Amino acid sequence: MTPHLACKDVSVRFFDSRFFTLKDVTLSIEKGEKVLFLGPSGCGKSTLLAALAGLIPGSIEAEITGEIVRPDRIGIMFQDPDAQFCMLTVGDEIAFSLENRCVPRNQMDSLIEKAMAQAGLSLPKDTPIATLSGGMKQRLALACLLALDADTLFFDEPTAQLDPQGRQEIFELLRSFSDSDVTMVFVEHVLDELIDWMDRVVLFDAGGRLIGEGTPEDVLSLYGKEMEEAGIWKPRLFPHTMEEICADPSHPLQTEWSSQLQRSKAKHTTSSLRTNEPVYTVHDLSISYGKKQVLTSINFSLHAGEWVAIVGKNGAGKSTLLKVLVGLEKWKQGDILFAGRSLKKWPTKALFEQVGFVFQNPELQFVTDRVYDEVAFGGKVRGWNETALHEKTIRLLQEFALEPFSEKHPFTLSQGQKRRLSVATMLLFDQKVLLLDEPTFGQDAGTCAQLLSRLQQRKEQGTSIIMVTHDMDLVDQYADRVLLLDNGTIQFDGTPYELFSSQLPLPGLIRPLPYEWERRIKDDARFGLVSYARESIR
Amino acid sequence: MTHDSGSFLTRVNPSVKLTAHLLIMMFLMTIGDPGTSALLWLLSLIIGVALGGWTWQYIKRRILPYLGFFVLVFWMLAAFGKGEAVLWQFAWFRITEEGVYHGLVIAFRMLGFVTYGLLFTSTTDTTQLVMSLIQQYKLSPKWGYGLMAGMRFIPLFESELKQMKAAHKIRGFHTQGKLKAFARYTLPLFAQGIRKAERVAVAMEARGFNGSRKRTYYHTPIVANLDYLYCTFLFLAVLVITFSSYLFGWFTWVWDS
Numbered sequence: 001m002t003p004h005l006a007c008k009d010v011s012v013r014f015f016d017s018r019f020f021t022l023k024d025v026t027l028s029i030e031k032g033e034k035v036l037f038l039g040p041s042g043c044g045k046s047t048l049l050a051a052l053a054g055l056i057p058g059s060i061e062a063e064i065t066g067e068i069v070r071p072d073r074i075g076i077m078f079q080d081p082d083a084q085f086c087m088l089t090v091g092d093e094i095a096f097s098l099e100n101r102c103v104p105r106n107q108m109d110s111l112i113e114k115a116m117a118q119a120g121l122s123l124p125k126d127t128p129i130a131t132l133s134g135g136m137k138q139r140l141a142l143a144c145l146l147a148l149d150a151d152t153l154f155f156d157e158p159t160a161q162l163d164p165q166g167r168q169e170i171f172e173l174l175r176s177f178s179d180s181d182v183t184m185v186f187v188e189h190v191l192d193e194l195i196d197w198m199d200r201v202v203l204f205d206a207g208g209r210l211i212g213e214g215t216p217e218d219v220l221s222l223y224g225k226e227m228e229e230a231g232i233w234k235p236r237l238f239p240h241t242m243e244e245i246c247a248d249p250s251h252p253l254q255t256e257w258s259s260q261l262q263r264s265k266a267k268h269t270t271s272s273l274r275t276n277e278p279v280y281t282v283h284d285l286s287i288s289y290g291k292k293q294v295l296t297s298i299n300f301s302l303h304a305g306e307w308v309a310i311v312g313k314n315g316a317g318k319s320t321l322l323k324v325l326v327g328l329e330k331w332k333q334g335d336i337l338f339a340g341r342s343l344k345k346w347p348t349k350a351l352f353e354q355v356g357f358v359f360q361n362p363e364l365q366f367v368t369d370r371v372y373d374e375v376a377f378g379g380k381v382r383g384w385n386e387t388a389l390h391e392k393t394i395r396l397l398q399e400f401a402l403e404p405f406s407e408k409h410p411f412t413l414s415q416g417q418k419r420r421l422s423v424a425t426m427l428l429f430d431q432k433v434l435l436l437d438e439p440t441f442g443q444d445a446g447t448c449a450q451l452l453s454r455l456q457q458r459k460e461q462g463t464s465i466i467m468v469t470h471d472m473d474l475v476d477q478y479a480d481r482v483l484l485l486d487n488g489t490i491q492f493d494g495t496p497y498e499l500f501s502s503q504l505p506l507p508g509l510i511r512p513l514p515y516e517w518e519r520r521i522k523d524d525a526r527f528g529l530v531s532y533a534r535e536s537i538r
Numbered sequence: 539m540t541h542d543s544g545s546f547l548t549r550v551n552p553s554v555k556l557t558a559h560l561l562i563m564m565f566l567m568t569i570g571d572p573g574t575s576a577l578l579w580l581l582s583l584i585i586g587v588a589l590g591g592w593t594w595q596y597i598k599r600r601i602l603p604y605l606g607f608f609v610l611v612f613w614m615l616a617a618f619g620k621g622e623a624v625l626w627q628f629a630w631f632r633i634t635e636e637g638v639y640h641g642l643v644i645a646f647r648m649l650g651f652v653t654y655g656l657l658f659t660s661t662t663d664t665t666q667l668v669m670s671l672i673q674q675y676k677l678s679p680k681w682g683y684g685l686m687a688g689m690r691f692i693p694l695f696e697s698e699l700k701q702m703k704a705a706h707k708i709r710g711f712h713t714q715g716k717l718k719a720f721a722r723y724t725l726p727l728f729a730q731g732i733r734k735a736e737r738v739a740v741a742m743e744a745r746g747f748n749g750s751r752k753r754t755y756y757h758t759p760i761v762a763n764l765d766y767l768y769c770t771f772l773f774l775a776v777l778v779i780t781f782s783s784y785l786f787g788w789f790t791w792v793w794d795s
Contacts, residue, residue, distance in 0.1 A: 075745070076744045080737060085687075088665055092665055096683075098756070100745055102753055102754050105754055105756065359701065359705055363730075365702075365709065367711045377710075
């Protein structure tokens with residue numbers, strides 16, 4: 001019997017590369033199976049997905065050898081929500097799938113409605129795609145695949161560009177297909193809420209070789225070490241469940257979590273001791289675009305050596321707030337004081353010797369053709385002494401583990417290296433303040449940890465950090481203070497411990513697991529107390 | 539692109555409308571007298587109000603600004619144009635009869651072009667236009683759907699450019715001269731654009747799009763009685779205007795003037 005989806009000795013090499021992205025991969029997937037490909041970034045798992053789905057060599061040019069067996073009706077969901085649509089409205093976009101299949105016009109409307117219902121899209125058909133959130137766009141992408149009547153779906157990091165809530169939504173939606181006979185193949189970085197319903201996990205090494213496969217539990221326990229070395233994100237909970245952990249007081253995760261909570265609590269109690277002069281003082285700040293109010297009466301201050309996280313759902317005004325702090329957005333009402341002086345009175349050049357700003361997309365901020373020049377740029381512009389500049393540049397390159405690449409073009413670096421470079425370029429003047437817009441976005445576990453430890457070092461030397469992020473674990477572990485933005489105002493300003501252990505709703509965000517656990521056991525205790533009370537009355 | 543979705547003109551087939559308006563624009567180019575040009579421009583305005591759902595607000599916002607242009611074009615040609623019959627002379631301004639005549643022709647022609655253009659864009663939906671071009675004018679779906687996909691990039695480019703400018707400002711990057719700044723920003727934007735376009739193309743192909751004509755359509759614009767009606771009315775009106783201006787003794791071809 002021929003398998004549903006399989007490949008034998010498949011190797012793929014891109015024309016501009018000397019090395020094989022994939023090497024002799026043999027794999028067989030049964031109908032209805034749910035499979036997850038895992039591996040460090042750049043290991044070729046996305047390439048394998050593209051090869052299995054038949055995009056290589058048809059749509060993506062590459063040299064491919066080996067045999068592939070694939071079913072006819074295939075659908076692929078890509079990671080960039082903006083780069084998979086070609087029409088302007090929701091209905092037209094789903095219709096595009098039907099048109100390609102030559103479905104007669106009179107059947108289209110009912111099929112569109114069916115696909116929308118399956119994907120959980122309850123919108124008018126003429127809704128412009130541009131107005132949808134990232135999560136909604138991915139729902140639409142799924143509806144388009146369902147309209148293809150595909151029985152085999154491929155997912156290439158479908159939630160990589162979504163906020164935590166959007167991700168949870170999409171995973172929940174996809175999970176509703178877990179019992180169906182649709183074959184699903186995933187490449188995904190974030191494993192929580194996905195790995196637990198996978199039938200099989202396939203693990204790759206950095207060289208594009210398949211090193212192991214099995215049930216999620218087996219792979220996690222057998223290859224735990226390899227995964228850690230390769231910098232692969234591990235699920236935070238799986239293979240355990242919250243119920244299991246709550247029931248077992250001696251569970252290892254329980255000890256880990258309670259010590260994490262202890263640390264956060266300790267940070268919370270010492271944080272009030274900060275009395276030094278604030279670096280930044282924001283006073284009653286409001287920003288509006290035309291009639292739309294983006295930020296309203298923002299008040300906060302930042303002290304030397306403090307790490308502040310700005311959190312909130314997409315569109316809450318986080319990036320705007322970060323930008324206004326360096327004068328990249330104009331404001332009408334209120335004032336921002338930097339080092340005791342109004343930001344409006346700071347000359348641009350002088351300001352950026354004090355404040356570094358790291359964009360979400362590092363590529364957009366590179367201005368030279370060489371990694372070395374990129375770091376040295378600010379000094380060159382300011383006519384620094386050559387030897388001093390060289391020394392400083394080399395030191396920064398070393399600090400961020402970029403020295404071996406100093407002659408390369410910034411665009412040819414890996415995602416993690418690009419990110420580190422973008423941070424390094426902002427530290428040439430030993431800036432007092434570092435502002436970062438989602439610095440860990442799209443990074444694997446290894447590069448993320450490296451970056452954070454560098455930032456931690458800088459912080460200990462007195463640098464203040466403000467960071468916009470969606471990663472609540474990161475907030476809990478690193479931030480001294482957290483600002484929760486919603487509807488353009490600060491809804492909460494305090495320590496992470498305070499925020500996460502409060503009953504405050506966190507729109508768009510998800511509490512770190514230790515706090516979730518603490519809540520559960522508190523609830524259980526209360527419940528337990530009630531039942532105990534009942535018993536004693538009896 | 540659409541301004542109003544309920545008017546008569548929004549229901550006219552986009553390809554038919556486009557052709558009809560282009561024909562009138564071409565006709566405008568062959569006219570050499572201000573009277574006929576002005577009447578033809580007036581016709582477009584009347585159609586806009588009567589059939590295109592133009593409100594006073596719309597005219598004020600979209601058409602009135604062009605009146606400034608109108609005055610400018612007119613003045614340029616009137617005050618500096620060549621001619622024998624001098625009407626008024628002051629300093630280096632020398633207004634001649636011929637100059638005024640030519641100025642009015644060119645100014646009304648420009649206004650007519652703009653108004654017929656707006657008449658089309660304000661009553662046509664982009665998707666409908668592309669689908670009509672594919673179905674009525676046999677534009678290859680490869681180009682048609684490519685055009686649609688490309689349209690979505692425009693706002694994206696804008697935000698990326700803004701971000702890049704901000705990033706350069708932070709780095710203290712000052713480009714010498716406009717040309718260098720242009721190269722600085724366009725190359726990375728272009729590279730990003732190509733990368734995005736490639737991704738979209740792959741996504742489209744992955745959904746079974748192959749650019750061939752062997753497909754069905756969700757939007758099926760057809761040429762119906764309504765379209766014949768509009769064309770007949772439009773061309774009849776143009777004919778009446780031309781004939782009456784001929785009777786008034788105004789009408790001149792551009793090559794006779």
